Amino acid sequence: MASDHANLQCxxxxxxxxxxxxxRLGVYFAWLGSYIANTILxxxxxxxxxxxxxxLLTLLIAMxxxxxxxxxxQIDGLILMHLCGGTVFGVVTLWGYRTRLYRNHGPRxxxxxxxxxxxxxxxxSLGVSIFGLWFWLYGVTGSLRAMGPDDGTDPPNSADCGVLYTFFFAKVRADSGVRFYYVIVCLSCILWFGTMLLVSSLAALASFDRIKSLVEYSKWTSLNRVKYATGFTHKELKFMFNFLRVANLIWLIFAAVTVEVTLNFNHVTGVLGGRHDGRLQLPGQLLPxxxxxxxxxxxxxxxxKAKWGGAGEAAAGRVEPTEVVEAMVISPTESTFPADEESEPKMLSSRADSYFVARSLPVRYLVGWLPWLGMVVHPATKKSRLSILVSRGTGLSAVEPGSPEELDALPTKRENRMG
Structure with a gap:
């Protein structure tokens, strides 16, 4: 029996x-490149x-x-979910807290x-989480086809291929208790990403408010992106980065091991890169x-270039505005400082950051993890910006919140027209 399983091919x-x-190699190289960029460059x-x-988007569409x-x-969904999990929890960043940018430049x-x-x-990320919840609730329990004699493959699979295994520090059945762990993870991600998506509607409201003001007052030269603030201090951001750069590396290694070991557990030898397997030269494999x-x-x-290229290559470590706008959609007004060098201490935070740091711990952390709320919760008072500016527009397009006196002194529509 052991010999039969050793020669089993599914x-x-x-x-x-x-x-x-x-x-898989394309995804692994992308992981490694992203990790180096996040932590070093x-x-x-x-x-x-x-x-x-x-x-990640390609895998989601395929699934x-x-x-x-x-x-x-079932085996397809399992491997793709492990690949997506490595990407979401290892390299993808929404507000950049896993990157070196906050260590170098502080809250700004x-x-x-x-x-x-x-x-x-x-x-x-929300789409992957939703599909993951469906997969672990229904996909591994019968909604997706298992490998076996009747799955339509040529040559047909053995009946022994029908049991789906995964790696979770040991060889375990995917439809056993381990799936409830993944259900909890996916459900938590849905709640978290869903909350973020709901709160992010404030950004759309701010953009609408800004465009409305531009049209109404013909201030076309004032078009710029909303600037956010974080409630985290520079010390907290540095600790977060130091922790995540170790945790992310461990997770990426674990994710890659999980994918490869799971393929071996399920005897999917045709994609393991043998002499007659994988066919890396085909466009579908060569392109990714x-x-x-x-x-x-x-x-x-x-x-x-940045570390050993000398003074002549100093530009390699500097973020160019045009490049950044296309890639990370960074505000042009904030993208000209060097990305790979630490800023001067006085430049680590702005006035808005200082106001939020002075708030209570719950408010600081709430704005830190949901920076969109910084457009609503005024940093220096317990009032919301909406309540202060309800008669003068939403006020969400304000980019540098100031003191309560400055907010109360904002010009009315009539004063704006005169100015």
């Missing part, structure tokens, strides 16, 4: 397309985040679409986030492999 019809050797955080988000048509099998680094890229990553590889090589090259 397959799914689309395993190579979903998670063939080229696809923050000037490359934007492009690395784009690569990881593209891979959701093929689950609907019945082409996705939050100005680099909150744009298009942040909200795209939020939506994709090269995307991940060259993204990683580019980051290594920029790291060499």
């Amino acid at each position: 397959q799914s019809e689309l395993a190579t397309d979903y998670y063939g050797l080229g696809v 923050p000037s490359e955080c934007g492009s690395a985040a784009d690569t990881s988000t593209i891979f 959701a679409g093929d689950a609907r048509t019945g082409e996705l099998t 680094a939050v100005r680099m986030f909150g744009g298009f890229g942040t909200h795209i990553r939020l939506i994709v 492999f090269l995307v991940g590889l060259f993204s990683f090589v580019k980051i290594l090259y920029q790291l060499f």
